[in-house]
Amino acid sequence: MAKKGRVFSGIRPTGRAHLGNYLGAIQNYVALQDDYECVYCIVDIHALTTVEDTENLRQNTYEIALDLLAAGVRPAETILFVQSHVPEVMELHTILSMVTPLGKLTDLPTFKEKVRQNPDNVNYGLVGYPVLMTADIVLYKTDVVPVGIDQAPHLEFAREVVRSFNYRYHTKVLIEPQMKNTIYPKILGLDGKEKMGKSLNNQIELAATPEETTKRVREMVTDPARMKRTDPGNPDICNVFTMHKIFSPQSDVDMVNVECRRAGIGCVDCKMLYARNLNHHLEPFRAKRAELASKPDLLKDTLNDGANRARAIAQKTMEEVRTALQLP
Numbered sequence: 001m002a003k004k005g006r007v008f009s010g011i012r013p014t015g016r017a018h019l020g021n022y023l024g025a026i027q028n029y030v031a032l033q034d035d036y037e038c039v040y041c042i043v044d045i046h047a048l049t050t051v052e053d054t055e056n057l058r059q060n061t062y063e064i065a066l067d068l069l070a071a072g073v074r075p076a077e078t079i080l081f082v083q084s085h086v087p088e089v090m091e092l093h094t095i096l097s098m099v100t101p102l103g104k105l106t107d108l109p110t111f112k113e114k115v116r117q118n119p120d121n122v123n124y125g126l127v128g129y130p131v132l133m134t135a136d137i138v139l140y141k142t143d144v145v146p147v148g149i150d151q152a153p154h155l156e157f158a159r160e161v162v163r164s165f166n167y168r169y170h171t172k173v174l175i176e177p178q179m180k181n182t183i184y185p186k187i188l189g190l191d192g193k194e195k196m197g198k199s200l201n202n203q204i205e206l207a208a209t210p211e212e213t214t215k216r217v218r219e220m221v222t223d224p225a226r227m228k229r230t231d232p233g234n235p236d237i238c239n240v241f242t243m244h245k246i247f248s249p250q251s252d253v254d255m256v257n258v259e260c261r262r263a264g265i266g267c268v269d270c271k272m273l274y275a276r277n278l279n280h281h282l283e284p285f286r287a288k289r290a291e292l293a294s295k296p297d298l299l300k301d302t303l304n305d306g307a308n309r310a311r312a313i314a315q316k317t318m319e320e321v322r323t324a325l326q327l328p
């Protein structure tokens with residue numbers, strides 16, 4: 001069957017993938033493979049903008065690759081590769097930086113958030129982060145980019161850069177990408193307030209053991225107005241209930257919805273039920289991941305093969321870009 005176009009997305013190897021990555025992006029990575037030619041990239045160079053100690057970078061890159069493969073990325077058809085294995089992206093990043101106003105980069109909410117989180121490490125790479133991300137996307141002539149809602153400003157930025165580039169150099173070489181969210185574009189962390197993420201350590205990792213998962217679920221913040229076991233709760237504002245709706249059978253969701261409101265079930269019981277259902281849901285993922293992890297050579301071969309296939313596309317785009325710029 002003819003594919004509808006090309007999909008590209010990236011994920012940083014700053015640790016193992018968490019439920020936010022899974023529900024906000026990876027589920028779409030997997031689903032889109034049926035209709036699109038897909039390219040998925042583990043963005044190790046982007047990780048360097050915040051990771052100072054690179055001791056675990058290589059291992060974390062393999063961990064993310066395992067997460068993606070265990071979640072259902074199919075490397076025989078989909079290209080799965082590591083960003084630094086295709087260095088053409090750095091060249092395109094430099095070229096795109098010439099059509100990028102500096103003020104636009106420092107105004108981005110994502111940049112301001114990173115500055116807030118890492119005030120002692122505001123490096124040049126952090127400012128250029130969205131330019132490198134744009135280079136990732138356009139290098140592969142991408143039509144669709146599956147991401148969580150936090151990446152929306154970067155996608156809008158990428159579209160502007162494409163327009164500026166094509167206009168300035170009188171070309172149509174670069175394609176304006178479309179963003180694609182899942183139905184869960186923003187998953188909250190254990191605190192029930194902030195976006196789930198590694199930087200706030202409020203995440204639940206897909207590859208955690210059932211025991212670790214249960215422990216993390218116990219830490220989840222519930223309806224703050226419910227102080228005592230006998231107080232009725234409000235599931236509509238409780239993040240545990242939101243997660244029940246994603247991972248629990250309808251009968252459990254209905255039960256919690258009724259019993260929480262009349263204090264028939266306490267928050268601890270409610271969380272333990274969620275932890276059980278979540279662990280049950282993740283069982284096949286964890287089994288497949290363990291099997292893949294037992295074959296490290298196969299994993300490396302998969303990533304090398306992905307890099308070769310990605311590079312062939314990248315080199316062709318760079319030839320077109322160099323021609324458009326009349327680089328000698």
Ligand code: TYM
Nearest residue numbers: 009010011012020021024025133147148185186187195196
């Ligand atoms: P990263 O590594 O932070 O996250 C990977 C993907 O997971 C999504 N995500 C979430 N979705 C919903 N709720 C959450 N709590 C949550 N946390 C993370 C992110 O939106 C993302 O889709 N800048 C990117 C990496 C990147 C990229 C690219 C993405 C580099 N180049 C080109 C697309 C295209 C990032 O930091 O993702």
